[in-house]
Amino acid sequence: xxxxxxxxxxxxxxxxxxxxxxxxxxxxxxxxxxxxxxxxxxxxxxxxxxxxxxxxxxxxxxxxxxxxxxxxxxxxxxxxxxxxxxxxxxxxxxxxxxxxxxxxxxxxxxxxxxxxxxxxxxxxxxxxxxxxxxxxxxxxxxxxxx
Numbered sequence: 525x526x527x528x529x530x531x532x533x534x535x536x537x538x539x540x541x542x543x544x545x546x547x548x549x550x551x552x553x554x555x556x557x558x559x560x561x562x563x564x565x566x567x568x569x570x571x572x573x574x575x576x577x578x579x580x581x582x583x584x585x586x587x588x589x590x591x592x593x594x595x596x597x598x599x600x601x602x603x604x605x606x607x608x609x610x611x612x613x614x615x616x617x618x619x620x621x622x623x624x625x626x627x628x629x630x631x632x633x634x635x636x637x638x639x640x641x642x643x644x645x646x647x648x649x650x651x652x653x654x655x656x657x658x659x660x661x662x663x664x665x666x667x668x669x670x
Contacts, residue, residue, distance in 0.1 A: 538580070541573050546584045597623070 529537065537559050544555035552570030561569045574581065597620075604616035621627065640648070660667055 538573070538577055541570075542577055542580045542584050545574065545577075545581055546588060 540559045541555050544558040545552060548554050548558075552574040553567045554570075556566040556570035556573060557563055600616050600619055603612055604620055605613075607613045607616065643651070657667075
């Protein structure tokens with residue numbers, strides 16, 4: 525059984541877990557072992573830590589990726605200008621335009637008739653009664669009149 529740890533130690537362990545989890549590519553079990561959890565319970569504890577620390581993990585991942593953003597943009601620019609493949613140049617240019625705010629807007633309009641709104645109170649009650657009767661039969665129950 526895991527020993528009770530002080531709040532400061534827990535906070536430090538949580539921070540270490542987040543760092544280990546992000547650095548190892550998202551393996552909660554290995555991150556738990558790295559912060560001192562026994563291998564026998566690392567899978568369960570790692571899962572719980574990952575679930576509880578989701579927001580912190582996202583923040584750490586974004587912080588680590590932030591340093592790569594300018595290099596990635598430079599590489600995309602280089603591909604857009606110098607790639608031998610026309611398809612690669614096209615995709616790199618499209619990516620640059622998307623990131624600059626020139627991405628085409630994707631819209632889908634969904635239209636449909638809402639049959640329930642057009643039903644009378646009697647029709648709605650009949651529909652509910654049929655659903656209820658079907659559910660009662662499905663469960664093998666009997667209706668008793670009171």
